[in-house]
Amino acid sequence: MTPQEWIVKGKTGLSSETIWAHFVLNCEPEWPSEPSNPSDFLRCYWLLKIAPEWKPRMGEIAARYPRWKGLVDHWDELEKMLEAVWPKSCETGEYADCEPPATEMYARMKVLLKEAK
16 A cells, blocks of 8 residues: 555544645645554554655654654654554554553653643
8 A cells, every 4th residue: 555545545543644744745734633542653653654764754743743742752662562562453554452452552652742742
């Protein structure tokens, strides 16, 4: 799947659409948003698997959207947390109901988002 296919066929959310709009259209979407929970992060994670060339450029997202800074600065850490708790979801890009809640990751994301205020 390409990023162009993803926007119409993929599992999207406001935060992943924010990444897509920046890298594909160089614009802000109507409702820019940062990932606020592990499910949102999963959609961003999967988009960056489809377009891995964007991952090293995530600093651009943090520069454009300051609330992303803590998340972007700790992206690799959050990815590892996600992969540890939701391996099946990371493999498919869709939340698998059989996986446990990503409680620790959610708490870490809340701290990072709070620091960005």
